Amino acid sequence: MMDSLLVIVPHPDDEILTCGGWLYERQARGLPTWVVVVTNGDVAGSAAGLARLRESLAGLQVLGVRSDQVVFLGYADTGMSVDDSFLYGLFAEDDSSRIHLGRAGVATYGLPDHLDFRTRMYGRAAPYTRGDLVADLRALIGEHRPETIVTTAPEDTHGDHAALYWFVREVVSGFESYRPNILTALVHSADGDAAWPRRSGEDTAMTVPYCLAGYPLPISRLLTPQARLAKGAALRCHATALTADAREFLEAFLKRDELFWIRQADD
C-alpha cells in the first residue's frame, strides 16, 4: 500500500523512542500505519509486562494511534545481553518447534481487552517457538505489505533489538515479489546508554554514535513542534520503564529529530 508504514519493535516503549514523533505526524495526516510490539517487556514478570502493554496503548493514544492499529505478539523478554535475550535465543535456535521459556510462561499472552495476536486471530496462544514467531511476523507483514518497515538495528547491543532485525529480514526475504524499504533505529548503542543519545537537551539534534561512524549516514527526520510535544507526553505514559536509573537515557530520545538507517536488500 502506498506510503504505508509498519513499525515492528521488541518492547513496549521502543515505538516511542524510535519513531514516536513520526507516528504522531503520520496519524495527523491519516496515513496507513500499524505498530507491532513483539514482546511484553516482561523481564520482571507478567504483572509488569501487562502494565507495560497498557502504557504502550496509552502512549500511542497520545500520538493519535488507535488501539486497533496496535498488535501485541505477546512473546517474552528475558533480559538484555545476548546470552539472556529471548529473541536472540529464539533466532539462534536450530529446532523451530522447540519451546523456550519466558519469565511468565511458555506461550503468548496479552491484555484481556487487547489480546495477543495469535489468541485474537485463532483463539489459542502461540507456544514460544522460533517457528511461531516467524509465522506471526509473516502473517502481519503479508497482511499489510507495507511500503516501509521500521524496526530496530542489528548493531543494537540489546539482544532482542538486534535479533528482531534478523527476524524481519528473514521473513521479508521469504516473500517472492515484495521488497519494502527497511529503516532501522538504534536504541542501545555500543557507545553505551550513558553516552548516547547525548544529554544535550531537547532543542538539539540527535547525533550519530561513534560506534556507527563508519556507516552511511542515517536519515534525520525533523519533527514538528507538535510532534515533539506529543512524543514527550507519550514517553511519560511509560511509568514502568521510567525508573530513576533509566529516565535520563529515555528522555535523551526527546530531540528535534529521529534517526533512521536505510538497509539495503543485501545487508
Ligand SMILES: [Zn+2]
Ligand atoms: Zn527495547
